[in-house]
Amino acid sequence: MSDSDEESPQPRAGSGGSGAAAADDPLDPSSLPALFWDDMPANPEEHPDYMALKAIADECTPEEQAESFKKQGNKKLEVGIKAKNRFLLREAIGLYGQGLALGSSESEVNVALLNNRAHVHSMLGNWRSALEDALAARKLDPSSVKAAFRAARAAAKLGRLGQAGDLVDQGLALDPANKDLLKLQQVRGPRGGGG
Incomplete structure (x- = not known):
């Protein structure tokens, strides 16, 4: 069982903020695509969809x-x-x-x-x-x-x-x-x- 305990945290750390970590907490705003955020999470730059929207807005x-x-x-x-x-x-x-x-x-x-x-x-x-x-x-x-x-x-x-x-x-x-x-x-x- 120690193998499964070690595997669970790894996707969170390597997810870049979108995906596995957010999927565990449905109330976390970063679990939604950036387009649907009501509040800015602490690390918006780690979300690829946020960065894509920001690039469009900057243009x-x-x-x-x-x-x-x-x-x-x-x-x-x-x-x-x-x-x-x-x-x-x-x-x-x-x-x-x-x-x-x-x-x-x-x-x-x-x-x-x-x-x-x-x-x-x-x-x-x-x-x-x-x-x-x-x-x-x-x-x-x-x-x-x-x-x-x-x-x-x-x-x-x-x-x-x-x-x-x-x-x-x-x-x-x-x-x-x-x-x-x-x-x-x-x-x-x-x-x-x-x-």
Whole structure:
């Protein structure tokens, strides 16, 4: 029996982190292919599939990576809405943030990431964060009606009615027939001199 006792540990030591050692513990994240990891194991470089994915990611430009994070965030958002799962919505916020952190030179992608993150923040009632993201999107693209609406709604929810009114007016100047802005304008009421 001593031969079998010696053979069992050998595949673990020589497995390189993928395979036999991980197969013994189904809860070990490294027992899954790297694509399905939720958390990074202590030694990701020892996993060939992780290294292959890393090589692919390293070949992508920051713009391509930002677009990928946007798509991943949109998927989390879609599933989070259907499942009414706030955790998935928070994950979407994180993915949009990762896309923004890449510093893409494509303004269009950054505006979409900011707009989407503002949308999810508003769904969660994070009005200050929603306002900040929507204003940042408007700074990058002053013609974004969507950002104007999201910023106006967040400002109104925060009680900043003057700012909300200005944002509604700016959005309506871009799209006078925008139903969301017109509805927000009705809720706000007529502009007074003290705005």
